[in-house]
Amino acid sequence: MDSERQRIQDDLRGVVRGEVLCDDISCQLYATDASIYQMTPLGVVRPRTAADVIATVQYATEHDLAIHPRGSGSGVSGESLGNGLLLDFSCFMRRVTIDRDGATVTVQCGAVLAEVNAALAAYGRTYGPDPATRSITTMGSVLSTNASGSHYLRSGSARDTIESMRVVMADGNLLTLAKHHPDEPTPQGRLARGIVEIENQFHSLIAARKASPNSRSGYRFDGVILDDGHVDLAKFMVGTQGTLGIIVDAVVRTEPIPTHRGVALLFFRRLDSAARCARRALMHGLVACDLMDRRLLQIARETDSRFADLLPREAEAMLLVEIQGESLGDLYDRLAIIRQECAKGPDAAFAAVDTVRPSERDLYWALSRRVIPRLYRFKGSDAPQPFTEDIAVPPDRLPAALIDIQDTLQRNQATATVFAHAGHGQLHIRPFLNLAKPQDREKLNDLSNQIAEVVWKHGGEVSVEHAAGLSRSHLLPRQYGQLWQAMGQIKRLFDSVHRLNPGKLFGAVLQKPNENLRPLDKTIEVSRGNRTLIAAEKPVVEDSGIASKPLAQLEVFQIWPPGGSVAQVTRECNGCGRCRTHSSAERQCPMFRASHREEASPRAKANLLRGVLSGQLKVDNLAEDRAKEVADLCFNCHQCRVECPASVNIPKIVGELKAQYVATNGLPLSDLLLGRIDTIAAVASQIPWLANLLIRGRLSRWLADRLFGLSAARELPLIASETFMRYAAKRRWTKLNPHGGLKVAYFVDHFANYHDPDIGRALAEILQHNGIGLYVPSGQVASGMARISAGDIKGARRVARRNLRVLAEAVRQGYTIIATEPAAVLCLKHEYPNLMDDQDAHLVAENSFEACQFLWNLHQESRLSLDLNTLPTEIAYHQPCHLRVLDPDAAGPKLIGLIPKFEVQQIEAGCTGMAGTWGLQRKNYRNSLRVGWPLISAMRSAGNRTAATECSACKMQIEHGAGRKTLHPIKLFAYAYGRLPKLEKELDTKKVDTKKVSDTLK
């Protein structure tokens, strides 16, 4: 950290109760958002209270620094980026208070919209404006960008919902803004007077602009000066994008959740036909009308097989329309009329479907909600870029404007995806560009200007829903014409020194859209061993020559395919912020959900490594404790890898970050110990009675806590009297079977070997019952997941080498590898190929299966015996994160669901928060419970006495937190075959007392 940043950090930490971060790494994590831009802040403040905001603004005033408010940083136009002090509200200021039976709600600016709606649902209410990013976006940003979404036709935009707000002004004063009279002898009165004067001065221009229905950006006067002379200052502030004041909290109006909703999908052979038909459909009281082009429909088909059946291949465009009503009969009638109407004339839809059923309706809506983020999945150099994605024309001009925009794209030899809120003429157009190429960076500028010309020609506007930010502010002087002067007067009235978010929305100098781009053409030299993976790119070599400094080099430790793959992986993260989601439909990212800090988000990891690879950070930064802190905020659950719209391999990035730290600093003692817990267990298994005495003993647990960082609050699993490997050897299962037929090799892993050999026995019984040969390779060791998660690449590689040797040999002998521990399967299928660049790793990966999945596959081929005893029991099943990655269809519950009279209740409430040995550590104990709390609570209230899961760590957490005896599905299945009678005792075990856990979290 340079001396200026150090001083700012020291000063601000003295006056702010929240967090202040000015180190290089933290600043790099906040240098980007979901846009194509990068600007590194001087420092980041995470305020806890309004007083913190005031103190920061006062400090910025004293030191002449700019301030940039930020929510989740998911803006697509760089609107929250800047070189000054960044205020991140999303961490602490998240309170939501429902007022007056839910008719209004008071929200702190960092509250996420989805959480506001979750709180309102109990009152039958919702917040109307529905930006597609509502599971991420904060209310401060919703108000600041005047957000709206597909239901604009019904709910309007944020501007239509505001009652009042508290705002810290550029001079550091905290004001409550509502409706104020210009005669008030208060600061609010002064602002009201100023607005009235400016309005008077530019009255005719403002009146002319008011006529435009698309006018939704910038400083807006319409509807602000009321008939009684009051000025609605709160309304005026909405949409001002952090340039006039910093919103602390606000009171906003809500609306009732609609009783019934009907949705129709209409398919067209031409894009402009769809746009024209939308006009006709609008006459039938639509509340939403979205248009998707052929390319988006294709992505939808690839995203979900259900869409492949739903969307006709010949469709060039699709309209999604929604109507709402109090009676289902009325909805049916109106949907039929819309379909009839749209089937007529030259622009007729050639096919249509509709529904009033909630599940189908949600599926139809998932089309646009899930497909737009998937645009990020485009691999290769050209990607759809957001910069001209927020334009609107009057809806009746949409068909003609679309044709002109396509001509403009063609002239520039560009293609683009098209998504439109056709009902209100709004267009999201993302041209495909490769921003690493200078000519495409130029093209970006040309397209931005030329498309704006088309929009203006059709009486439309740019920047109507998303912020103008760094992408579009440069177009506003031309858009506003003479009215631009009024914008300047407003800025002077509120923030004469341009303290707040300068360079956005209004400014004397507004950057071109191709300035401050993320540096995609810069990568330092990257090598592995003595092999160069990426030679330093030209701009980096030139920079190093100019500064006369040695060329930066990074040696990586995992297997990255030759070429630029390591840099490519980090660049694939476009910063969309989806991994900060609070949606209950997703699991990513358990760590972020518990922490709310940017560094806990998956994208922070990509930003950190990209910072180093692009030379923004030094390679040495990776050896700093701050880098370790960021990397440690990931416990390798792999949920982000499957849920990220761009499929960024964050766990691998984290593996590299951790390995870099360990390479310089070595392993901390607790990581070293936990990575070798199997060796300790091997010793303990020689004298299990003594080991168990120690495990149960208070003193030894206290000692383990103090010396090795193992939480004394955890009940460690006892050591079995005989390990599974010994049991298997006695039965000669450790010998290869030369005969043919179906045969499996069992990869046992730590827990089933040392703590619960009954899992292995149950598997052996099931296999025997089905006549499947079993081999338990004797040379195997535990999977080494704890080493991988700790960044102990060398240690993990040793383990992988040993296991791969025996398992690859088994595959060559005709065996299929199966494992009962999900983490072990993940190692075989995913982690080992990251560590070992050899054929064995791929051979084993391709031939390994999780045990339940293996058995379920057999069942589907009718090769599994179904002579199962009835088991009239209910069980609550949790799918472990690692299995969710390997087998999204969850074979385990389906398998035990075959048992007659056996009821499986699947609990989907996220991760248990245990993450292997992570949750065993004292430093992680509280966080582990916090992460797992939704699941623990759901398990507690599930009403079933017993739980089931495949993962041993999840089992420990469920038993510890929810007090439910937790069994492996394999044991239950063996029991149903009548082959594991002793399980009866476990099924009968009474609940465990969990008061201690509840107390911990209070």
Ligand SMILES: Cc1cc2nc3c(=O)[nH]c(=O)nc-3n(C[C@H](O)[C@H](O)[C@H](O)COP(=O)(O)OP(=O)(O)OC[C@H]3O[C@@H](n4cnc5c(N)ncnc54)[C@H](O)[C@@H]3O)c2cc1C
């Ligand atoms: C795939 C995708 C789809 C999108 N769809 C929509 C959509 O349907 N509708 C829509 O409206 N937007 C949409 N957006 C744009 C974006 O998500 C929104 O602009 C969103 O509101 C940003 O929220 P955020 O919390 O991440 O804000 P940020 O990006 O952090 O900030 C947004 C702006 O708000 C300002 N701000 C934040 N907090 C405050 C505060 N307390 N006081 C003053 N100013 C503040 C910032 O300075 C910045 O100007 C989409 C973006 C993506 C990537």
Ligand code: SF4
């Ligand atoms: S990791 Fe994925 S979800 Fe997260 S910001 Fe990057 S691209 Fe978006």
Ligand code: SF4
């Ligand atoms: S692997 Fe899990 S903990 Fe790590 S960043 Fe991804 S979702 Fe978060």
